Structure formats: C-alpha cells, structure tokens
Amino acid sequence: MRLQTYKLFSALLTLLLLTILVPDVVYATHIRAGDLTMRRKPNGGDREYIITAILYRDVTGVNAGDGLIDFGDGSDNAIVKPQSLGYTEDGETEIIQYQVEHTFPSDGNYKVSYFERNRNPGVRNMEISSETPFYIQSEFMINPALGLNSSPVLLIPPVIKGAIGQKFIHNAGAYDIDGDSLSYRLTVCLQGTDTPVQNYRFPDDPNEDWSKVTEQCETPAVFYIDESTGDLTWDAPFVAGEYNVAFFVEEWRDGIRIGAVNRDMQVIIIDPLNLRPIIEGPADTCVIAGDPLLKEIFAYDQDNAPCYNSDSTLDWGPHPIKLEISQQSDEIAIPPYADMIFTPTYSGVNNSEARGDFSWTPQCADIRQEPYKITFEAKDFPDKSNTQLGTLQNWNVRVLGPAPTGLVAEPASSTDLSNGNTFVSLTWDPYTCDGADEIHIYRKKGSFDFNPVCETGLPSWTGYEYVNSVDVSESSFRDFTVDQGANYCYRIYATFRSPQGGESIASEEDCAFIPDSQYIVQVDVESTEEESGQINLKWTVPMDVTPGRTPYYNVYRGEGMEKIEFDQYTKINTDPLTDTTLVDNLLNTVETEYHYRIEFLEGTSSDNAAPRDTTTLASYVRLSSDAGLDFITLNWTGNVPWNLTPDTVIVNTDTSAVYHKVYRKIEGDETSFSLYDSVFTHSNGLSYTDRGTADLPLDDRKLYTYYIETIGSFEHPSIAEPLINRTQELTVELLDTIPPCPPILSLANLEEGFPMDSCVVEPETDGERSCQKDRFEVELTWLNEQGSNCDDDIVSYNIYYSRRTAVSKNDFGAPVATMDHPEGRPLTIQLLYEFLNREYVEGSYAVTAVDDSGNESDLSNIIIQDNCHYYELPNAFSPNGDGINETFIPMRCPRFVKSINFTVFNRWGVAIFSYNSDEHDGDIEINWNGKTDSGNDVEPGNYYYRGEMMIYRLEESDEKQEIKGSFVILKGNESQ
Template sequence: MRPQTYKLLRTLLLLTLVFIVGLTDALATHIRAGDLTMRRKPNGGEREYIITVILYRDVNGVPAGEGLIDFGDGTEPIFVQANNLNPGDYTEDGETQILIYQAEHNFPSNGTYKISYFERNRNQGVRNMDISSETPFFIQSEFLINPVLGLNSSPVLLIPPVIKGAIGQRFVHNAGAFDVDGDSLSYRLTVCLQGRDTPVQNYRFPDDPNEEWSKVTEQCEEPADFRIDEITGDLIWDAPFVAGQYNVAFFVEEWRNGILIGSVNRDMQVIIDDIVNLRPIIEAPADTCVVAGDPILKQVFAYDQSNAPCYNTDSTLDWGPHRVSLRIAQKSDAVPISPYSEMDFNVVNGGVNDSEATGAFSWTPQCSDVRQEPYKVTFRALDHPNSRNQQLGTLENWHIRVLGPPPTGLVATPPNSTEITNRDIKVTLNWDAYNCEGADKIRIYRKKGSIDFNPECETGLPAWTGYEFVDEVDANATSFVDRTVQQGANYCYRIYATFGRPQGGESVASNEDCAFIPDGAYMVQVDVEETSEDNGKMNLRWTVPQDLTPGKVPFYNVYRGEGNERLDDSEYQKINSSLIAGQDTTLMDILINTDETQFHYLVELLEGTNTSDAVAFDTTLLASSTRLRSNPALDYIDLIWEANVGWNLTPDTVEVGANKVAVYHKIYRKIEGDETNFSLYDSVFVHTEGLRYRDNGKPDAPLDDKKLYTYYIETIGSFEVPEIAEPLINRSQELTVELLDTIPPCPPTLQLTNYEEGIRMDSCLIEPFKDGDKLCNKDRFSVQLVWRNMIGADCDDDIVKYNIYYSRRASFSKNEFGAPIATIDHPIGVPLTSPVSYLIDNREYVEGSYAVAAVDDSGNESILSNVIIQDNCVYYELPNAFTPNGDNYNDTFIPMRCPRFVEGIEFTVINRYGANVYSYKSVENDADIEINWDGKDNNGNELEPGNYYYKGTLKTYRLKAEDEKVEIKGSFVIIKGNSSQ
C-alpha cells in the first residue's frame, strides 16, 4: 500500500469511528483512564505480540464502544471492542467500569514502534483540560523489538488508575508496574494526548501556577508538591486544594543494559472530593532481601485516623474510627500474576470498630524469582465509613530483593611438593553442583589472606573486602584451576553465581577456603621510614631461605619497581651495589620519592660458597609499600589504604608471644599549626571493617576546614602460617589532607589605571604625545589592575591565586568573559589584605571589560570582582599644510601628533577639480597609520603646490563594534619653497 493510500484510509477510519460513536450519543462522555501494554504471544513468533488496552469507563457515560488500535508500523489500524466483560468488572466504588481491548499483531521487522489507541470521548468535567467531553482519549506506548537485546514484553500495570483523594490530604498513586522480564523501570510525567504526539487543548498539570488547584502541602508547607518519583513510581500530589476530576499521564519506561527498550503510557484520573474523613495510615516493613528457597515472614500494620483535623472540630461529622481493610494492591484473583499470586497475606482486624488491621505476609521465593531488580509489593489500606463516597485509601510500597543461594562445598587445594618442584604452581578449586534455575555463570574471586564476610542483603563480593576477580565458568561447572598464583602467599577464595539477563541477579557469596603456597623466602617488610619527594626512605626486610643446597650460603639482590604490579624485568632497578650475603636480610632504600610514588620490591635469591660463584635459584613474591589515599568531604575525611603483599593485611588475630591479639591498624595524625609530632589517633578492626577509616573528628574537636591534617597508617599483617614470625608491621607514607572546601573567597575590589608609554593616562583630556617626544609605536598602552581582597567571616581566607578576566566588549558574567586571560599566584609573603596588581602591557588599546576572581587552595573561585568597563579616547589629527621640497623638514603628510587607538586608515586626496589624485590604504596587521605621503600622485608624479582636499575612514579600537569606523575629511595646502639642499 502506498503511503498516500494508507494516510487516506487511516483518516477515513478515524472519521468512521467518530461517526459511529456520534450515532450513539452526540455528546458521548465516558473514558476516565487507560493504559496500553504489549506481551509476546505464547508459542508465537519472535515478532508476534498481543496488545492489550485497559480502559476505565465512567458508568454515567455511554456504554462501551469501539476503539482504534494503530500498530505504528504502516499497517492498517483496526477497530476493537471490549471483551471479557463480567458484572464484577468495576472499581471498588462501583463508579468505574473496567474494559479490556485486545489485538494480536505480527510486526514486519525489528525496530521501535509507537502503538496507540484512539477513542471518543473522555468523560466530562475534567478540570485541567478544555471541554473534556468533546476531547478524544489517546494513549501511545513505545516498544523496541531487537533480538540482540533479547525477547521482551512490556511491564504490566497491576493497580487501577482511577483513584480518589481528598482536599488538603496527601494523595499517592502507584501503578504497581511489574516487568516479567526483570527489566529496570523508571517513571516520567507527560501530558495527556488527544492524538498522536498531540496534547489535549490547554492541558495543565495540577500544580499549574496560574490555577489554584494546589497551594500548600498536607503539613501546610509551601509550595504544594506534585511529581512522580522516577524510581518508585509514586505519583504524589501533596495536597489538592480544589475538588474535581484531574487527568494525569505518565510513562513507565523499561531499560535493559542501559538501553531504553520501551515505555508504557498511562492516562489516569484523580478524583478529588471535599471529604470529611482522613485517610488510613500504613506501617510497612523496611525494604529487605531473601535468599531463594528461604521463607520471608513480615507483618504490616494499618489503622484509621480517628482524630478530626485542627481546622474542623465539628463533632457531628463522621471522623471515625472506621473499619480498615488491608491487602496487597497487585494481588488479584482475576489477574494471577506470578509471583504476587504466590504471596500469602492474611489480615486480622482489631481495635475500635475494627479500625486496625494487621497483615501477616509470607512468601517463599524460588530460584526462578531471582533477579537484579527488587520486587515491589504495594499495600493498600481502605477505610469504610458509613457513606461510600467518603471512602479514602492509602498506598505504601515495600521492596524485596530475591538473592540466589550461595554455592556450597568450596575447597581450595594448593600444589603438592612435587608440583612445586616442577614449577607447576596452581590452586585447584572444587565445589558442589549449583542447582538453581536461571544461573548462568560461577564467578571466582580471591584475596591474599582470610577475612570474615557475612553479607546480609549484599550479593557478590564488594571491593572493600579485598577480593579480586579471577575468572568465571559456566554455572554447571564444579571445578576450576587457578594458574595465576605464585609461591609465598595464602590465597583465599570465594565464589558466587550470576543469573542470565534480562532478569539478572546474583547469589550470596560462598564460604571462604584458603590455600597456602610455600616459598623459599618471603618479603616481610616494606615500611615507609620517611616521606619525602627526594629524600624518602624505605625499610626492607625478608627471610633467610630454608631450601638451600647443603654446603651453600644465601646471597641476595634487591630490585625496586614503581607501582604495585609485576613489571617487565627491564623496568626494575637493582638497588644494592653488591651481593648481600648470609643472615643480612635488611636494606634501607634511600633518596626516593615516597611522597608521590608507591614502590614494590623483589628479592632475588642466590646460593654459593662465595660471591664469585653465587647462582640465582629463586625470587620472592613482590611486596609493595602501603599506599594511603583520601576522599575528603565537607565534614569528614575518608582514608583508604592498600598494598600488594604476600601476607594478609586483614587477619583477625596475630600471635604476640604466647597470646593471640586482635589486629587493629593504627591511625596516626597531626594537625598543621597545632601539633608538631604524630600521635595515635584511632584504630580500625580491619578484619571486618576493611582497609578504610572515616575521620569525623571528636565530639569535643570537630574537623576544621581551615586546617591541614596529616596521617599515616601502621598496618599489621600475617602470613597465617607458623613458619613466619608475626606480626608484620609496616607504615604507609604520610598524607596531608584538608576538608572538602566548597566555600569560595569573597570577590576582590578592583581598580584600573591606564598608561601611555609609561605615563599615567587618567582621562581623555591628556594631551597626546607630540612628535619627537615619544615614538608613535602602536604597542604603547598598558593597563594596570590593582585589587584588594575582602576578608570576612562568610568568605574563605585561603586565597592562593587569581584569575584575570578581560573581554573586548561589554561583559558582566564569567560566561560572557570566557576563559581567564591569565592566572597569577598570590605573592609570597604578602598579607591577603595588601593590594595585588597585574600589568597588561604592550597593547594597542585599553578598551574592554576587566575583572578579577580569587581562587582558594581547594580550587573554589569567587564571583567576579566589580567589572570595570572602559572605552578608548581616539585621537587622529592631520595637518593643514606640508612642504614636500626635500629639505627633510615637514616633507611628508603625517598626523600632527601620535595617533591614539587607530588600527588602520583608508585615505584619498582630491584636487580642486574633484579628481582623486592619491589613494592610500594601510595593510591590516602591518599598518602604517601615519600615512607618510610624499606629495606624489598615484603614478609617482609630484603634485603642484596648491589647495587639496582629503577624505577617509579610520578603523579604530572601540568598545562597541558599531563605533569602530570613523569618517574623516578636511583640506590642506601643498607648499613648495626652495630646498635647503
């Protein structure tokens, strides 16, 4: 079908629909709300879908009619009629009938489609649109069909959209969106439509500032609050002020792998009544998690508010308390959506008039329920006053994340002695088969040393635990061989399962198991003795090898590398000038930059009878220094440290003498100006808290954003084997930190002084320089900026530099100025209250806008100083006579004094007969603005003495572009007396 034919047919269908509905009732009014969703047809093809439109009809309107579904793919729209009608298909108040329209469709290709539904008319009396009874109802949902992203069905909206609220009370609606594929959902407000991408006439949101539908919140705070929570989907109106019907539209957007793959459109009606009743209150449990296969048991409590509000104490009104019903809003026998159909919720009423309800929630999710996104359970409480039209309800969300069960039976087996001898260094992992539906991979992690990790609602292995990813295998695997290990460390492993997309999800991590791989010798100390950029010191220590050939003695070479990862051999520097022999297993590495660089070390082991016959036979596992980093905030400083070492940095205990002592890393601190020496400030039980610490200050000594804090960490570690003495104590480098400073300095106060050839030029009245007094070079002007800082209680006084701003035109903001033309440091030793200056030299002009901003040591920039805008005083005066007679005096026609602020000139000489005899045009960027005309015409012939005229155009330097061209004209005399030669 050609596009023109399709468009004509579509128009005829729409007109036919309008005509059919018009036959029923010329003023047909009925639709309150609706939404449009799609799902893949069971056992259908990849692009076969069932489109479902659910409408909500005002029972006071006409009976259900036909609607038009457009598939958005160029095929013909189709008429559909309501089906599956039952006498009970009404909302709880009985005022709205629920209608279902469906159509099946096979889309022609992959792509994005806008599927829409059209029908006339909406119900009458909607406040926030014009003449709703004559306005079509139109919804359009968008859907992506892309096999690369996987098969897909749109979210379903399980909570009906026709909701009642009360004047002055907070109103909340939630669509109860559930995505069967487990895709991530977000929510976005839109406008109500009457046609494809066509808003209804004069649509206004309920908080339109030109209306009085919203004034204050339920708590009488301004302004009123109307929005949709983009994460939870709560549509909130806090609070309506005028009774009536309002229509609101929003999209439920569906995301997969960060890609928007669809959006479901809901157009809903909010009915606000002047109700003498208060909505019930729900107390839901805190969001939680549950492992698949384990039951979750929680209680939900709801009660009716019985106290009349303070603004109305009429005791004759029916304030309650009323009976309260409580249920799961998404749970419906008519629409048995899993997993809501599997949730049990038994409610028991109590209190006065059964005004309290306690719901016992129970659910045992299965492996098929594991997913990345939490399940949203929405509870609904409804009170039951004597009059149904006074009834109010409340919604409350609760989120449950279903986790996969942890893999079991993990065993880590180190290489045996034969394998070590043959250099077959590996750790073999075995675990039980993971029998959980939907799992696709087992991810393997390890760290050096053991750590307690008891996750609650945490899957996988967070970075703070120190575990690093090794590899992954299929979910049906039960073993793995790790060949990336080295001798000299205790490797501890955990594994967890991941679940396939789109639902995704992870399991809880397994229990830990460790495998120690012995070595001939071990690095046991890389301790920062001194922090310095050029005189740093590092204490190194290692153990004497135990596997020497009988009759041989050990020797050592120590190698240093930057960073904490193994490098190529060529990148290492040997730091001992000769072999270190025997029992000497320490070395001080000096003259290094421990302030800015992390180092690691390797010890090469040699054996022989003396240094001349020593032969290398092994190398220790590398060990790095402990590197301390910081993340400062406004009122606290986070410290994080790490090291790549063979020992465990987070053991729970170490042996000290005959005792086991808990391991705490120690935090040492000093404050600039207050303390000259470090003192022990605090400690961290790193086995459970990790290698991190937050300094919040002390109750009697909060952190000060005007002070510098310097830290270092003393770490304690263990190889967790009896052969190596413990504890292993190593210090980090010293690190100086300040709180995150967001307070900018105050703006400086700026003054300008202009100079011409070094002489102050305060006004346009100053005489221009005379010829001979100064050279008339163009770059003879300068501007000196002088400013003073404003220091006060509301401004930072840690100013370290200044940004200089300049613009040729009138500018007032940083955006108009653009980037600074220069940045200068505050002069060393100069008080902040003293003036600071900056000279802009060697310029052809002084016009423009000038400003300065102060910058503190955290990079915060002040607002601009006062902006000074100035223009140039242009000066260009030509003589009324000259004598081109070759006497070297007044031989050329030039300006009488040095021109000011002239960039170029176009100049023409005219004789007394009106003929142009000479023309001159200065060349831009190399312009001789002084003309220097010798009295000859354009052909090089000398002009006769007499009267001449001139005209020309000056191109000047001015603040405004429209002022830059200046027309000049005048007359002069050529005089030719006797030459002096």
C-alpha cells in the same frame, strides 16, 4: 509536524467513516483513564505481539464502542471491539479492554497508540475535557540483539480518590515479566500524536489554587513522581474535582531504553468527613530462593481531623478497613504475586485496625536483579461509599540465589611446585538452581569473615578480587595466577541469565597456603623524602638450605605495585648478602611506588653461590587521601604476600585483635608525629576518615600529615607475626569548595567619556556633529561583600553579559571577560571594568568572584537596562545650493538605531524616493538631496514619508518600529 497532523487526521477520518458506514455503532465517551501495553504472543514469532488498551469509563457516559489502535508501523489502524472487565468497587467506573494481535514487519522502535473521541466532562486541569480526545501512546523496541521483550504490565487501576488536605499517593504496580529495570517520569495528557490537550496544567500549577499546603501544613504543596519507586504523590490537594495526570513507565535493559508504557489517569479529589488509613509496612528486604519470607503488616484508620480543619468536632471515624495486596485479585494471576499468601485479621473499634500475615517462599525461577514491588492497600468503609479513601504502601523484596556449596581449595603438591607448577585447585558442588549461567571465582590473600545479609556477589570492600568465570555446568577450576609464599582464600557465587539477571549469595570461604622456601616480611618506610627516602627490608632464612651450603641473597627493586619481568628489576646490592635485612636508600618515597623480590642463592662461598629461588614480590603499603570540606579520608593498600586485614595475630603467644595505627602531625602546631587513632581493619577495611573533634575540628588553613602503621599476617605457624610495616608520610589539606561572596554591582552609562542619561537629548552646540556608533560605554563597578560563610581569597572576576533579559547564570552562558584582582589591593575597594566601543548599552550585566581554588561565587545582583533610542527627522529642508540645510538628515545624533528603511511619497501617494541603510554600508543618516530615484529634482511643497526602523532594544520583539510623518521642501534648486 506534517506526519503528526496526518496521523491525527487519519484517526479522525477513520472514526468519521465508521460513523457514516456503521450508524448502529455507539462510541465510548466519558473516558477517565487508560494505559496501553504490549506482550509477545505465547508460542508466537519474534515480532508477533498482543496489544492491550485498558480504559476506564465514567458510567454516566454512553456505553463503550469500538476502539482505534495505531500500530505505528504504517499498517492500517485496527478497529477493536470492547470487552467489559467489570466495574471499580464504588461502581462509578467501568473497566474496558481493547485487545488485538499484530505482527510487526521488521525490527525497530514503534510508537503504538490508542485514540478515543471524548474524555469525561469536568476535568479541571484541561480545557473542555468532554470535547477533548483521549490519546495514549506507548513505545516498544523489537531488537533480537537485546533479547525478546514484553512491556511492563500495570497491576493497580488508575482511577483513585483523594481528599482535600490529605496526601494522595498512587502507584501503578508496574511489573516487568522479563525482569527489566523500570523508571518513571511525568508527562502531559495528550489528544493526539505528541499533541497536548489544550491548556494542560499540572496539579501544583502556581497560577491555580488547587494546592496550598501539605498534609502536615507545610509549604509549598508538592506534586511529583518518584523516578525509582513510581510513587505519584500530591501533598496535598486543596480543591475538590477531577484532575488528569499522565506518566511513562520506562523499561531499561543493559543501560538501553527499550520501551515506555503510557498511563493517563484520573485523580478524583473529594471533601469527605473522612481520613485516609495509615499503613506501617516492613523495611525493604531480601530473601534467598527456597527460604520462606514471613512478615507482619499493620494498618489502621485515623480518627483525628486533618490540619486544615483541626478544630472540627465532627465524627471522623475510625471506620472499618480492608487490608490487601494491590497486585493480588481474582483477575490477576501473574506469578509470583499469585504465589504470595496474605491473611489479614481485624480488630479495634469498628474493625478499624488490621494485622496482615504475609508469607512467600520464592523459587529459583523468581531470582532476578530487580526487586519485586509488593504494594499493600488499605481502604476504609465509611457510611457513604463515595467518601471512601485508600492508602498505598510499597515494599521491595529482592530474591537472591542460594550460595554455592562444597567449595574446597587445595594447593599444588610439592612435586608440582618443585616442577615449577604453582596453582590452587578448586572444586565445589554442582549448582542446581535453574536460570544460572556462570560461576564467578574470587580470591584474596588471607582470610576474611564475610557474612552477607542482602549483598550478593563479593563487594569490593571485602578485598576479594576477581579471578575468572566458568560455565555453571562446571564444578572445578585451577588458578595458575598465584605465587608461592601466600595464603589464598576463595569464594564463589552464581550469576543468572539476562534479562532477569540476578546473583547468588557468596559461598563459604576456603583457603590454600602455598609454601615457599623464604618470605619477605617487612617493607617498611623509614623516611619519606623526594631524594633521600629510606625503606627497611627484612626476609626469612630459607627453610630448605642444602646441608653444607650457605644461603646468600640478592635484592631486586621494581617501580610500581605490580609484578614485572625479572630483567626489569634493579639489583640494589653489589655482592650477595648474608644478612636478611637491608636498608634501601636515596629513594623518592614521596611520589614513587616500590616493590621488591629477594633472590636466594646457596654455595660454599659468595663467589660460587648459585641462584636457587626467588620470593614473591612485596611492595611497601602506599597511603593516599581524599579531602572534603571538613574531613580527610585516608586509604592505604599494598601488593604484599601477607594478609593486610587479619582478624587477629599472635603477640607473645597471646591472640590480639589487629588494629592499624594512625599517626598525625599538624603543620605549625606539632613538630613530631603522635598516635592519633586506630582502625580495626578486618571490619572497617583499609580506610580512615579524620573529622577532627567537636572541640578541635579540622582547619582549612592548616596542613595535616599522616602515616599508617600496618599489621599483617601470613596466617601460617611457621612465620612469626605480627608483621609491622609503615606507609610513607602524606601531607593533606582540606578541600576548598567554599566560594567567595557575590559582589555588589553598580552600572553607569557613558557617552564620549561623560555620564549619559540615555532618555534626554541635549541640543547640539553647532552645526557640525560626529555621530559615531561607538561613542557609548558602560562602566561597571563592584564592591566585594564579606561574610563568615564566604572565602576571601579572591584572585579574579568573571564579567557576564547578555543582550537579552537574564535571570540566572544559564541565561548568560560563558563570561565575556575575566579580570584579575589587583595584587596587593584590599578586597573592600571598588573595582572597575568598562565595556568599550559599543553600539548599544542594553542588556543584562553581572559579575562573579573567583578564589584561588577555582570556586566561583554566585552572580552579583543582575542589572538589566534597555536603550532609550532617539531618531528625529526634520519637518523641512531646502535643497537650493546655498550650503545650508541642503539634505534631509536626522536632527542631532541618532541613538541606538541599527538600520532604516525609508520611502518618500508625494501628495498623490506616489513613491518618489526610497532609501535602505543596508544598501549604504549601514548609514542611517539618509542624506537625501531632494532628487527622485530617477535623478529629477522634486518640486517645492508638502511630502510624506513612511518606513521601518530597526533599533537596539533589550527584547527582540521591540526592535522593529514603524516611522511615518511629513515635511516641506521650501524651494527648488536655484543654482541650476
């Protein structure tokens, strides 16, 4: 805080010295808005930057003078001369630029700021704006590890008019030349370093009447900034005037926040006889670099009165309009906006309609990960210029890299295969788009018809898996991670250098079939059991058995889906088989995944058969699930050599589309499976969602069991198809996320086991008393509310307590206790919990119910109570040794007193006795025997006391209380 105060003082002192030393300088006042950006100096060093502050001056104020920029690095502030950039279209605001070059001393984070002495007068949502400094503070990171960086530039001016009852939208038109990701967040207007202006309020402040309803007459009115698009929306203002709002445009690189540009802008709300224009823009889209993008944008001026004055017969228009791209102007020549062509034509009454033809052919240099935001603006031209209104409409366009071409996949030759060299050779045309850095290679088993529109790379849903990446200068690759007996299909795409990033469209597919001597064609789950599961296996006869020899087979099983070392497999047959089928028994097909390899042997008999080859592995297709409130999603996958998602297969010489079949049975309703549905997996993937039907939705009280019958293909004429394999059976229940209803809570205060009214003190029955602090209890009782939208499977309750006022669950924190629901007890009974041995009963109390799925209800009604403390001191006592009224102690038992600090004064105001309970083990009874602090007896007469008492109260500010009064000592100590 000292540093912040020093910086603000330093800025003010600099301005004061300038005023004294340079009396002919006139400083800018009446500042409406501004923003502060930073860009690297062209051809400069890594830490050489140009700082630019753009301010917007109310022309009714004095002319612009020198500005003050603080670089945030400890160096001297810069006094910068202004440069006028002209005026806004209505002539009411001058645009001023303050620009300075600076070399930062080291890498790091810097807060660069601009200070101006006065804002313009009359801003509604701050105090005395004409005497309030204008201050903007942007943040920048210089970090060579993340690459060179310039801040975003804001291409759309921050002074804009809106109208009462009409939606107001502003967008800064932020553009980052480095291609960094941008996000947006609101902040408050500042008058110094991290110092808000006095009494700043947002336009939708509930204590003000600036907002009431939206443009569509809905409540409440809203004010917000969209963190992704940057649209600042006020729907809708209700009171004319000037309002200032502020926000940050934050830039991100590799997930790290590397800067934030601060804009403080002015919204001028007027009450015109006018309605804003409407823009009908195109949907967000993409374009491949080198291809032309052509779109039509339509805008028109409204001619109906807004909802808050819908009965008006006044002439609202329509008026002539102008339609343009906001980021394009004579002053702005930032690519790629300068390359866009936008030609509007006007028609309709008073030229109140516009059709704009947009065209742009982006180049390779324009490719990047983030979309380009093109903002169209329509402004009308009523008779009075001060009633002009405008509308903004954003359009996001992603520029994608062109797909690599010429991809060819060739399997290894038979010679290579016989020598144990299994691979696929890939070649493609050299990629010529500048800015690309790598070629990414993907593959899948079997072909897939993928025609991307605005998707780059290879999304996971296509089934392609990452293989490797090579430098963009390469145009070939050998994939040695393949097995024989499968058809491998490849696609490639290009990626582009950071920070702009971006990807290309994927290439066309090309496939290579690697022949094998034999193939596993079936791994079919016959039975799903924990100990007695069965899997049916089937494989083909080898194609190249040596003449005069007989083929034999060994079957090996592994656990999991992945390939493992051969010595880790379990041989599941004792002698070599002659048959190409086998049933694998006694398996846990409920929990365990299995895969198989078949070893081919040949010889004249099983005794002399020698191993010759093994198949690639094949697992059974494993089914999994993801349940929701009213749906069950099934997913299945397997590590198999065939294509699980072929487009078609040949059945009885006819080509048929491939559908996987979904079988289902319901516990208690069906004893066997029935065909329930089917999935065209080539387009929908290996997934299915069961939502029941309109007549029979899924029931969260029932269990559903499924299996999938899959159909696959090797896509090779030598292997018969279809390949039919079933998954294991899987039993699923709906996800229970419905919590119980919140309980209805009651509270009773108890004292020594009896009901207590804490604000009434009963007289004591005798002279003896026991004033323990722990004699108070709180008794909570609650009743479970029942409802059709609540679960009734309650198993426990959470009890919440806060010593202070609590209005939400966040105010309580964790539960202070948990209580099980008594087994066998109905939910409608009242349940009891006691807070025992308390020194206080003040606080906030609530209860929640928890069901058997762990869902917790909302809080019950919150009961908030305060203590009614009691501490009364006597007006006389007689320390005379007769055993009666010997000491000065509180009358009756005090209540809810934490500590006492007490001093006695004689009639001349001299303190004669002091007592602090903290020094006496917290004893608040005082028990003064009538002796001074020095041990002398006091004389009879009148005495006074003053002190401070700490009590247990709901609010901390109420806990300290002053006490004062007087009493009489009736006699001295007559026993001595």
